[in-house]
């Protein structure tokens with residue numbers, strides 16, 4: 001596990017956090033020119049489909065979630081991770097949705113990413129986020145637009161964001177700066 005943007009992923013094979021990192025590096029599926037020319041897309045589908053790798057990734061993310069009572073999973077792959085982590089921690093899970101999926105009223109935040117723009121939404125009623133300690137989880141940190149918008153949205157709703165955790169951080173895109181002010185954990189950094 002890497003919480004330092006300048007350090008390489010750990011290598012010790014008997015460390016469960018390093019094991020998760022190795023699983024991800026081994027199973028990640030890279031796609032050139034997807035979803036548009038010039039983008040090298042990191043598809044973590046094979047990581048989630050591998051029972052051992054999925055367990056290792058969830059266990060590693062759980063280890064950074066202590067103190068959180070709500071896990072926010074980002075649409076869509078963050079849902080898979082967030083639910084697993086929340087269940088293991090005994091926390092609730094909040095699905096942070098892409099625009100148009102939730103009935104009104106909603107709170108929303110728009111953002112730019114590597115290939116376009118998008119909006120994230122959460123319910124504006126029915127969940128009181130004041131005083132909730134939220135760990136925000138997604139599969140990839142790239143430009144940071146998604147996680148930056150998610151943390152802003154949750155804080156605007158009254159939550160305390162205790163951290164941000166991802167499986168893969170693509171450092172060349174500088175996303176960590178977009179979530180400055182929050183502890184950021186990435187299991188694998190490239």
Ligand SMILES: O=P(O)(O)OC[C@H]1O[C@H](OP(=O)(O)OP(=O)(O)O)[C@H](O)[C@@H]1O
Nearest residue numbers: 075076113114140141142143144145146
């Ligand atoms: O750091 P960023 O530049 O914001 O990029 C990271 C986001 O990009 C991917 O999702 P995408 O927006 O492609 O949506 P999807 O989950 O619907 O595939 C990924 O799952 C992250 O959520």
Ligand SMILES: Nc1ncnc2[nH]cnc12
Nearest residue numbers: 040041042114140142143
């Ligand atoms: N290169 C990339 N791979 C996966 N998800 C991304 N989100 C933004 N850029 C991405």
